[in-house]
Structures are given as C-alpha cells and as structure tokens.
Amino acid sequence: MSETNKKQVTAREFIGLVLSTAMNKTIVVDVERRKMHPKYKKSYRVNRKYHVHDEKGVAKVGDKVKFVECRPLSKTKRWRLAGVISSV
Numbered sequence: 001m002s003e004t005n006k007k008q009v010t011a012r013e014f015i016g017l018v019l020s021t022a023m024n025k026t027i028v029v030d031v032e033r034r035k036m037h038p039k040y041k042k043s044y045r046v047n048r049k050y051h052v053h054d055e056k057g058v059a060k061v062g063d064k065v066k067f068v069e070c071r072p073l074s075k076t077k078r079w080r081l082a083g084v085i086s087s088v
Contacts, residue, residue: 062087
C-alpha cells in the first residue's frame with residue numbers, strides 16, 4: 001500500500017456524566033445528545049450509557065469525564081477514560 005492511500009483514523013471521543021463506579025476498573029457514563037425530529041422539527045434529548053475502562057479509579061459518581069474509543073477490552077467495554085473534566 002502506498003503512502004497516498006493511507007487514511008488517518010481518529011478515535012471517537014465523548015463527554016458524559018458518571019452514573020456508577022460499582023465495578024472494578026469500570027465506570028458507567030451517561031452521554032446526552034440532542035436530536036431533531038425529522039417531521040416536526042422539534043429537538044429532543046437522547047441518552048446512552050457506555051461502559052468505560054478506568055484503570056486507576058479516579059472518576060467518582062457525578063463527575064464529568066471525557067473518554068475515547070479503544071480496542072475491545074471485554075464484552076461491553078470499548079472505551080477508555082481520557083480524563084476527568086470537572087469533579088463534584
């Protein structure tokens with residue numbers, strides 16, 4: 001493969017609120033997005049929970065965190081903690 005055909009792959013990253021730290025090295029983060037209804041043009045909120053790998057256990061419940069995509073670490077974990085933005 002030549003140098004001109006290679007594409008730069010960037011990992012997706014999200015910011016969310018920590019809901020749970022009950023598991024070892026895993027936190028549950030809620031990410032809220034706003035979507036627009038295609039017909040009625042009204043915006044509404046959509047929430048999704050992600051299992052994020054927290055190796056050092058720095059995140060606490062209620063913290064705002066940033067996390068990035070990584071290789072699969074388990075059945076449900078495909079995200080790694082990038083840092084704590086604000087703590088409670």
